[in-house]
Amino acid sequence: MQPAKIAPRDRLIVPLDLPGVAEAEAMVARLGDSVTFYKIGYQLAYAGGLPLVSRLSGAGKKVFVDLKLHDIGNTVARGVESVAKLGATFLTVHAYPQTMKAAVEGRAGSSLKILAVTVLTSYDDGDLHAAGYRLNVADLVEARAQQAQVLGVDGLVCSPEEAASVRKIVGHQMNLVTPGIRPAGADVGDQKRIMTPARAIAAGADYLVVGRPITGAADPRAAADAIQAEIAQALA
Numbered sequence: 001m002q003p004a005k006i007a008p009r010d011r012l013i014v015p016l017d018l019p020g021v022a023e024a025e026a027m028v029a030r031l032g033d034s035v036t037f038y039k040i041g042y043q044l045a046y047a048g049g050l051p052l053v054s055r056l057s058g059a060g061k062k063v064f065v066d067l068k069l070h071d072i073g074n075t076v077a078r079g080v081e082s083v084a085k086l087g088a089t090f091l092t093v094h095a096y097p098q099t100m101k102a103a104v105e106g107r108a109g110s111s112l113k114i115l116a117v118t119v120l121t122s123y124d125d126g127d128l129h130a131a132g133y134r135l136n137v138a139d140l141v142e143a144r145a146q147q148a149q150v151l152g153v154d155g156l157v158c159s160p161e162e163a164a165s166v167r168k169i170v171g172h173q174m175n176l177v178t179p180g181i182r183p184a185g186a187d188v189g190d191q192k193r194i195m196t197p198a199r200a201i202a203a204g205a206d207y208l209v210v211g212r213p214i215t216g217a218a219d220p221r222a223a224a225d226a227i228q229a230e231i232a233q234a235l236a
């Protein structure tokens with residue numbers, strides 16, 4: 001089954017990784033109608049940013065709450081129930097079976113979609129081995145994608161490097177959301193598994209998360225517009 005078509009403009013998700021609500025609101029104002037989808041993660045959520053979820057969704061934007069939950073099942077399920085009341089579109093949990101099962105239970109009856117984070121895009125094989133894993137990145141991402149699908153998770157966070165192989169496993173039933181996006185020549189920062197926007201779309205990503213190349217740019221709106229144009233061209 002093919003998924004509902006996503007408009008090119010709605011495929012860009014901009015993380016509001018900023019120190020406070022005032023800075024986040026100023027960034028949203030600067031980006032204007034160029035950006036329709038925002039992400040709220042640790043930095044803003046722990047600085048009083050969660051009320052922005054309902055404010056942004058009330059203003060017609062979509063919001064991805066990137067809290068990467070991981071705890072005992074009951075705590076995850078109850079936490080997801082609370083997030084579901086905020087009006088977010090996506091919420092992340094780590095891709096551990098107990099956690100994913102509990103998150104799917106917690107979002108029942110709501111419109112919230114659960115995304116399972118397979119392997120962080122700042123990790124390479126060496127980082128996984130240092131953390132005690134025997135599998136390499138590609139194999140762990142694939143194993144977790146299969147588990148997530150069986151457990152009824154709505155989508156996956158992976159790097160664009162794995163998008164094509166994950167798409168083969170999960171088909172078009174699950175949303176593939178890819179951070180680790182860098183326009184040609186952009187500073188890579190702490191990301192290790194990266195692609196350009198055009199290549200990520202060609203690899204099968206549904207949504208691209210692009211933060212610092214936009215929010216750290218001298219002209220964030222121009223940076224977002226350039227990425228939107230690259231996405232649209234890759235889909236044409």
Ligand SMILES: O=c1ccn([C@@H]2O[C@H](COP(=O)(O)O)[C@@H](O)[C@H]2O)c(=O)[nH]1
Nearest residue numbers: 015041119120121179180209210211212
């Ligand atoms: O594997 C992951 C999961 C989440 N992220 C988040 O995406 C953005 C990326 O920001 P950039 O500035 O474009 O690097 C950030 O909020 C991360 O927390 C990720 O990078 N990788």
